[in-house]
Amino acid sequence: xxxxxxxxxxxxxxxxxxxxxxxxxxxxxxxxxxxxxxxxxxxxxxxxxxxxxxxxxxxxxxxxxxxxxxxxxxxxxxxxxxxxxxxxxxxxxxxxxxxxxxxxxxxxxxxxxxxxxxxxxxxxxxxxxxxxxxxxxxxxxxxxxxxxxxxxxxxxxxxxxxxxxxxxxxxxxxxxxxxxxxxxxxxxxxxxxxxxxxxxxxxxxxxxxxxxxxxxxxxxxxxxxxxxxxxxxxxxxxxxxxxxxxxxxxxxxxxxxxxxxxxxxxxxxxxxxxxxxxxxxxxxxxxxxxxxxxxxxxxxxxxxxxxxxxxxxx
Numbered sequence: 001x002x003x004x005x006x007x008x009x010x011x012x013x014x015x016x017x018x019x020x021x022x023x024x025x026x027x028x029x030x031x032x033x034x035x036x037x038x039x040x041x042x043x044x045x046x047x048x049x050x051x052x053x054x055x056x057x058x059x060x061x062x063x064x065x066x067x068x069x070x071x072x073x074x075x076x077x078x079x080x081x082x083x084x085x086x087x088x089x090x091x092x093x094x095x096x097x098x099x100x101x102x103x104x105x106x107x108x109x110x111x112x113x114x115x116x117x118x119x120x121x122x123x124x125x126x127x128x129x130x131x132x133x134x135x136x137x138x139x140x141x142x143x144x145x146x147x148x149x150x151x152x153x154x155x156x157x158x159x160x161x162x163x164x165x166x167x168x169x170x171x172x173x174x175x176x177x178x179x180x181x182x183x184x185x186x187x188x189x190x191x192x193x194x195x196x197x198x199x200x201x202x203x204x205x206x207x208x209x210x211x212x213x214x215x216x217x218x219x220x221x222x223x224x225x226x227x228x229x230x231x232x233x234x235x236x237x238x239x240x241x242x243x244x245x246x247x248x249x250x251x252x253x254x255x256x257x258x259x260x261x262x263x264x265x266x267x268x269x270x271x272x273x274x275x276x277x278x279x280x281x282x283x284x285x286x287x288x289x290x291x292x293x294x295x296x297x298x299x300x301x302x303x304x305x306x307x308x309x310x311x312x313x314x
Contacts, residue, residue, distance in 0.1 A: 007224035008278060008311045011041030012300065013076050013286035015250060017053035020293040030297060031064055034071055037304025038312050041072035041104060043229075043286040046079050049116040058091045065099035074104030076194065076229055076286050077176040081110055081127035082120040085134035085154060089141040089161055096165040103165070106174040106194045107131065128181075129153065135173055135189050142170045172225065178206065187213035192225030194286065197252045199260040200273070203228060204280035227284030228277050231262040233291045234302045238265035245290035262290070267306035274311065 012034065019026040031042060042064060047054040061073045080088075096103040109127045110116065117124045133151040140147045145160040165171050172191035175182065178198045186193045187210045195203065207226050214221050231249050235241035241264035249262065263270035274285065289299045 006313055007283040008274075008285075008313075009040035009283070010274075010285045010287065010303075010308060010311055011043055011072070011074075012039060012303070013043040013045065013229055013288045014055075015045050015288050016047070016050075017055070018289055018293055018296045020296075022053055026297075028067060030300065031068060031071060033297070034300065034304070035068050037301070038308050039071070039300070039304055040312070041074055041286070043074045043076035043104075043106075046075055046077065047111075048079070048082060049113070049119050058088070058095070061103065062095055062098075065095055065102065068102075070102075072102045072104055073099075074286075075106050076196070077106040077108035077174075079110030079116075080107040080134050081122060081130040082117065083134065085137040086141065086156065086159065086161070088134070089138040092138070092171055093142055093161060093163055093165045096167060096171050097163040101165070101167040103167075103171050104174070105171050106176060106192075107135070108176040126153065128185075132185070132189060138173070139170060174225065174227070176229075178202065183210050184213055186210050187219060187221075188217045189219070190221060192221060192227065192284070194227045194229060194284065196229040197250070197256075197261055198228065199256055200276040200280040200282075201260075202256075203277060203282050207281040223281075224283045226282045227286065228282045229286045229288065230273070231264075231288040231290035232270050232299070232303070233264045233289070234267060234270075234299055234306075235265060238269060241265045241269075244292065244295075248292070249290040250288065263287075264290070267302065270303075270307055271310060274307075 044057040044060050046057045057075045057078055064073045092103055092105055109131055114124050130153050133153050137154055141161045142165050146158045147156050149156040174192035174194045175186040175190040176194055178195050183206055233241045233245035235244055245264050263273045289296050291299050
């Protein structure tokens with residue numbers, strides 16, 4: 001099956017720094033070519049504390065905004081409890097304003113590493129309540145002036161930020177996570193759901209749950225605001241691709257076979273997996289290149305030439 005839906009969009013997720021050298025020019029050439037190949041978006045993993053090269057997401061998005069005209073950019077996902085929501089709301093609104101509406105923030109609770117929360121002046125213990133309050137604060141600041149808010153973690157007294165975002169419905173805030181609390185959080189507060197390391201069958205089970213719970217919270221999530229993040233690697237055979245991807249693939253689950261939620265092999269392996277996700281109800285995708293750094297650009301070229309034309313119909 002090849003879909004002709006105008007809602008399907010495919011982007012690339014950067015897990016850290018995927019290039020062979022710490023040279024910014026490699027990222028610029030990469031994103032320039034992404035845009036010319038009609039790849040929809042680039043997504044930045046958020047790791048504030050990391051021994052490996054990992055770009056700060058907001059700064060990285062601002063650079064992409066300045067170099068491109070149609071490529072969207074997002075976070076997959078930003079650790080919201082580590083941020084001050086007033087500052088973040090100002091940053092994201094500014095980027096959205098300057099890029100004419102291309103900012104796509106997806107948010108989550110952060111890693112399980114307590115030291116990262118401590119380094120950012122907070123605690124993992126309160127990450128859920130901080131995240132929920134932060135979403136409320138940002139939406140208020142994006143939509144209103146003279147905002148007053150009294151929460152457990154944040155207090156605002158007659159606060160206004162400018163510029164406002166240019167997107168009519170504000171930057172849509174998508175949530176990650178596949179646990180029951182994460183699905184409930186998406187249903188309660190989210191504009192969309194972007195899940196990582198979940199096979200199509202799990203996505204098919206979770207979307208109806210989110211929709212049903214969203215009704216209870218009087219929250220409307222558009223049907224095309226469900227998506228998935230997974231890894232891909234092109235090679236002549238699945239075996240060759242799996243061997244190539246093995247050192248670079250993110251393994252977070254032992255209960256699901258790797259092939260059920262990643263695409264390793266010829267292009268048709270990826271298109272078949274995309275079709276299964278689309279049938280499950282997902283239409284937005286952020287694909288992580290799981291390959292040697294020297295092959296990152298080549299893998300993107302294959303994605304743009306063999307996959308994108310099948311799905312980006314308008």
